[in-house]
Amino acid sequence: xxxxxxxxxxxxxxxxxxxxxxxxxxxxxxxxxxxxxxxxxxxxxxxxxxxxxxxxxxxxxxxxxxxxxxxxxxxxxxxxxxxxxxxxxxxxxxxxxxxxxxxxxxxxxxxxxxxxxxxxxxxxxxxxxxxxxxxxxxxxxxxxxxxxxxxxxxxxxxxxxxxxxxxxxxxxxxxxxxxxxxxxxxxxxxxxxxxxxxxxxxxxxxxxxxxxxxxxxxxxxxxxxxxxxxxxxxxxxxxxxxxxxxxxxxxxxxxxxxxxxxx
Amino acid sequence: xxxxxxxxxxxxxxxxxxxxxxxxxxxxxxxxxxxxxxxxxxxxxxxxxxxxxxxxxxxxxxxxxxxxxxxxxxxxxxxxxxxxxxxxxxxxxxxxxxxxxxxxxxxxxxxxxxxxxxxxxxxxxxxxxxxxxxxxxxxxxxxxxxxxxxxxxxxxxxxxxxxxxxxxxxxxxxxxxxxxxxxxxxxxxxxxxxxxxxxxxxxxxxxxxxxxxxxxxxxxxxxxxxxxxxxxx
Amino acid sequence: xxxxxxxxxxxxxxxxxxxxxxxxxxxxxxxxxxxxxxxxxxxxxxxxxxxxxxxxxxxxxxxxxxxxxxxxxxxxxxxxxxxxxxxxxxxxxxxxxxxxxxxxxxxxxxxxxxxxxxxxxxxxxxxxxxxxxxxxxxxxxxxxxxxxxxxxxxxxxxxxxxxxxxxxxxxxxxxxxxxxxxxxxxxxxxxxxxxxxxxxxxxxxxxxxxxxxxxxxxxxxxxxxxxxxxxxxxxxxxxxxxxxxxxxxxxxxxxxxxxxxxxxxxxxxxxxxxxxxxxxxxxxxxxxxxxxxxxxxxxxxxxxxxxxxxxxxxxxxxxxxxxxxxxxxxxxxxxxxxxxxxxxxxxxxxxxxxxxxxxxxxxxxxxxxxxxxxxxxxxxxxxxxxxxxxxxxxxxxxxxxxxxxxxxxxxxxxxxxxxxxxxxxxxxxxxxxxxxxxxxxxxxxxxxxxxxxxxxxxxxxxxxxxxxxxxxxx
Numbered sequence: 001x002x003x004x005x006x007x008x009x010x011x012x013x014x015x016x017x018x019x020x021x022x023x024x025x026x027x028x029x030x031x032x033x034x035x036x037x038x039x040x041x042x043x044x045x046x047x048x049x050x051x052x053x054x055x056x057x058x059x060x061x062x063x064x065x066x067x068x069x070x071x072x073x074x075x076x077x078x079x080x081x082x083x084x085x086x087x088x089x090x091x092x093x094x095x096x097x098x099x100x101x102x103x104x105x106x107x108x109x110x111x112x113x114x115x116x117x118x119x120x121x122x123x124x125x126x127x128x129x130x131x132x133x134x135x136x137x138x139x140x141x142x143x144x145x146x147x148x149x150x151x152x153x154x155x156x157x158x159x160x161x162x163x164x165x166x167x168x169x170x171x172x173x174x175x176x177x178x179x180x181x182x183x184x185x186x187x188x189x190x191x192x193x194x195x196x197x198x199x200x201x202x203x204x205x206x207x208x209x210x211x212x213x214x215x216x217x218x219x220x221x222x223x224x225x226x227x228x229x230x231x232x233x234x235x236x237x238x239x240x241x242x243x244x245x246x247x248x249x250x251x252x253x254x255x256x257x258x259x260x261x262x263x
Numbered sequence: 264x265x266x267x268x269x270x271x272x273x274x275x276x277x278x279x280x281x282x283x284x285x286x287x288x289x290x291x292x293x294x295x296x297x298x299x300x301x302x303x304x305x306x307x308x309x310x311x312x313x314x315x316x317x318x319x320x321x322x323x324x325x326x327x328x329x330x331x332x333x334x335x336x337x338x339x340x341x342x343x344x345x346x347x348x349x350x351x352x353x354x355x356x357x358x359x360x361x362x363x364x365x366x367x368x369x370x371x372x373x374x375x376x377x378x379x380x381x382x383x384x385x386x387x388x389x390x391x392x393x394x395x396x397x398x399x400x401x402x403x404x405x406x407x408x409x410x411x412x413x414x415x416x417x418x419x420x421x422x423x424x425x426x427x428x429x430x431x432x433x434x435x436x437x438x439x440x441x442x443x444x445x446x447x448x449x450x451x452x453x454x455x456x457x458x459x460x461x462x463x464x465x466x467x468x469x470x471x472x473x474x475x476x477x478x479x480x481x482x483x484x485x486x487x488x489x490x491x492x493x494x495x496x
Numbered sequence: 497x498x499x500x501x502x503x504x505x506x507x508x509x510x511x512x513x514x515x516x517x518x519x520x521x522x523x524x525x526x527x528x529x530x531x532x533x534x535x536x537x538x539x540x541x542x543x544x545x546x547x548x549x550x551x552x553x554x555x556x557x558x559x560x561x562x563x564x565x566x567x568x569x570x571x572x573x574x575x576x577x578x579x580x581x582x583x584x585x586x587x588x589x590x591x592x593x594x595x596x597x598x599x600x601x602x603x604x605x606x607x608x609x610x611x612x613x614x615x616x617x618x619x620x621x622x623x624x625x626x627x628x629x630x631x632x633x634x635x636x637x638x639x640x641x642x643x644x645x646x647x648x649x650x651x652x653x654x655x656x657x658x659x660x661x662x663x664x665x666x667x668x669x670x671x672x673x674x675x676x677x678x679x680x681x682x683x684x685x686x687x688x689x690x691x692x693x694x695x696x697x698x699x700x701x702x703x704x705x706x707x708x709x710x711x712x713x714x715x716x717x718x719x720x721x722x723x724x725x726x727x728x729x730x731x732x733x734x735x736x737x738x739x740x741x742x743x744x745x746x747x748x749x750x751x752x753x754x755x756x757x758x759x760x761x762x763x764x765x766x767x768x769x770x771x772x773x774x775x776x777x778x779x780x781x782x783x784x785x786x787x788x789x790x791x792x793x794x795x796x797x798x799x800x801x802x803x804x805x806x807x808x809x810x811x812x813x814x815x816x817x818x819x820x821x822x823x824x825x826x827x828x829x830x831x832x833x834x835x836x837x838x839x840x841x842x843x844x845x846x847x848x849x850x851x852x853x854x855x856x857x858x859x860x861x862x863x864x865x866x867x868x869x870x871x872x873x874x875x876x877x878x879x880x881x882x883x884x885x886x887x888x889x890x891x892x893x894x895x896x897x898x899x900x901x902x903x904x905x906x907x908x909x910x911x912x913x914x915x916x917x918x919x920x921x922x923x924x925x926x927x928x929x930x931x932x933x934x935x936x937x938x939x940x941x942x943x944x945x946x947x948x949x950x951x952x953x954x955x956x957x958x959x960x961x962x963x964x965x966x967x968x969x970x
Contacts, residue, residue: 054881179858191944222945470633481717
């Protein structure tokens with residue numbers, strides 16, 4: 001599909017409330033690759049917590065708001081696999097009783113993208129023109145992996161950065177135990193899953209554990225901090241933005257080149 | 264009970280379930296990649312699969328003296344009774360099994376379908392001819408036959424089977440297709456095999472701490488001799 | 497089996513604290529996962545096979561009445577009997593009357609989850625019949641007076657030392673026996689019962705409509721012994737087990753064996769289409785198939801739940817589930833554990849009674865990924881959660897929180913208010929050390945994790961201040 005020129009960024013509620021740098025990084029990355037980025041200020045939340053808890057009527061209300069905010073966007077990019085999956089997979093079926101509305105949700109879902117997948121699958125980015133000196137390890141967030149099929153893309157992009165040593169995490173594909181409200185509803189089971197994940201992260205001796213979703217990182221990061229670990233959580237967007245910034249000249253050149261290609 | 268039958272079927276049908284034609288619709292699935300090609304080395308594939316699960320496979324087409332090979336294997340049992348069924352195909356196997364067994368130090372007993380399982384309790388070895396064999400998984404198939412007790416391949420702690428060359432099939436589909444098309448080995452009344460079993464290697468369990476143990480209720484030793492020639496017309 | 501689904505929380509806490517059980521199940525899962533990976537690694541068309549398996553089971557369910565009728569017609573033509581039972585009571589009574597009818601006092605049984613569902617053993621024993629479980633894991637669990645904790649490996653939660661003690665107590669087996677010695681002891685102890693049983697009871701992995709066949713998949717040989725030696729064979733099977741054609745088994749057996757234990761095929765597969773024929777004097781004289789509904793028709797009638805009946809009971813979803821791995825099978829409180837258990841248990845015994853089960857998931861989706869017949873388990877868990885909420889099962893605190901989320905997330909004005917108040921409030925609570933002591937979610941979070949901190953300035957503040965990040969550097 002032809003790449004869009006303008007994208008709207010859906011930062012997600014966690015970024016809005018707690019992790020602004022992820023949102024900023026997302027915008028900068030997209031701009032770097034030559035896109036015009038806007039931030040529809042009326043955005044709120046994708047409604048996942050309500051949906052996962054079984055509150056479908058409430059989820060519908062939130063989904064309608066999302067549609068109103070983003071329907072006119074050419075494309076929506078989001079630094080979260082789970083929020084993207086929510087929009088892509090779960091919105092339309094909520095409106096089975098209204099085929100026209102369902103169609104609109106499906107259409108919007110088709111142009112809503114998780115950040116790394118947008119870069120690899122829509123823009124065709126194969127390597128990132130930046131540098132970063134870091135030992136990283138990648139954790140596969142469940143929705144990104146299983147709902148969206150994101151696996152090799154971000155690993156490839158990170159590994160393409162000279163200076164990055166990407167260490168493979170044992171059981172990278174195993175759930176960290178966050179699961180949204182699961183983390184507090186079944187807190188002991190969640191904690192047990194977290195413990196194993198943190199053990200494996202520490203075993204890599206990486207400096208940072210990187211992933212596509214702030215939610216998982218908040219949980220894994222919380223566990224690392226509780227342990228006094230030196231490994232820090234880092235969102236994919238933050239790492240990439242940092243590398244692009246350090247890339248310097250290559251960055252500017254890349255941007256110019258992409259604008260030319262589009263013209 | 265038939266009262267519930269009517270209620271259940273009525274309930275299911277009232278919800279729009281279709282007719283028999285839809286039940287058997289669809290092309291039969293083509294065999295997947297695990298099934299070996301019909302013209303590949305089925306004997307080698309069979310042997311490899313069987314050995315991988317703890318069975319023993321001896322290709323009599325590859326030995327100079329099949330009789331000696333059989334005798335030597337039976338001698339390793341170290342004596343005891345062997346029960347051999349009344350399969351008419353024994354006459355076409357090209358080996359005098361009774362004599363070979365005796366020479367190997369075993370006491371031979373001929374049994375047929377009327378032999379009870381209890382009668383085989385102290386038998387050291389059951390000896391049969393496979394009704395079919397499946398190379399894809401290293402399995403032998405035994406159909407219920409009037410000349411063979413079902414327990415013969417089950418109760419004695421050891422089972423030795425002869426697979427005629429013309430009964431070695433490539434894959435699972437071939438076994439079912441052979442049964443459906445009335446293959447000579449299928450047995451049964453009106454060409455329908457009302458009972459058959461696939462046997463792949465010795466019995467096994469990993470129920471204790473997931474630790475594999477070979478040999479529990481079914482035979483703990485399974486040896487297959489692949490015959491050089493066939494027995495069916 | 498006695499229903500203890502309401503005890504999920506306490507049982508899962510117990511399991512989490514039980515180092516042995518956790519270790520045993522983690523090791524078993526790792527082993528199952530590795531075996532499965534090896535088995536499917538050599539099948540590049542595994543995904544295609546899964547799709548074919550799904551289609552076969554789906555079609556059988558779409559045509560369920562026809563499939564059951566055809567199965568019955570075929571089996572009756574070959575002299576078998578088919579009994580249609582609405583529920584556990586009817587199924588138990590049917591089996592009891594057959595057993596009483598022949599005056600049997602000894603029954604050998606092979607592994608069958610359905611017979612657990614209907615509490616068959618207890619009913620037979622109450623009737624003065626000795627029931628002997630032949631499968632080693634079931635035998636152990638029977639001696640221990642426990643229930644199976646896994647579909648494929650019933651005694652996986654028990655240590656070898658525990659098992660040795662049990663065997664030592666009940667059969668001739670030294671207290672320090674090795675695993676092979678224990679296995680041999682069990683074999684010897686059960687031999688006499690296998691050969692002397694008057695009735696053999698089994699389950700059924702598949703029923704074939706086209707040929708009236710019961711298919712039994714096993715590794716030990718105990719099912720063969722139970723279904724060929726005694727003069728009476730009773731197979732108790734759920735109505736959803738029927739598949740259209742005998743040839744369909746080629747697809748389903750490949751899927752089942754690899755998914756369950758990583759084998760290309762199990763040691764024994766029996767295909768039983770009738771009692772002994774006139775030409776035979778071997779094999780059961782009578783063959784009875786007891787078809788159990790037990791709530792399955794209700795699941796069938798629910799279009800969003802029907803696919804759960806595609807289950808071929810391989811156990812793969814358990815073997816990959818991080819929750820099951822940590823809490824074990826008994827926490828689920830009934831016959832079926834793991835993801836499939838979390839879905840069908842509420843459907844079979846009531847959403848209200850089993851309401852914790854659909855919550856026991858982080859929705860990671862591994863179960864759906866490994867299911868050989870592609871059952872969309874996470875979607876079904878979500879449906880059950882919605883059903884629970886719709887029937888008033890949600891707590892007051894949760895309802896309040898979601899109502900608040902809904903208001904705030906469907907209005908950009910309220911959202912910005914929430915941001916404006918929430919961020920500073922959270923910072924303050926954290927700074928004062930109160931945050932982690934707040935009752936409810938914050939306290940539960942804090943047991944194992946540090947609470948997240950609010951990074952400042954906010955995204956929106958930065959966006960405004962920098963004209964939408966149009967400057968070069970942050």
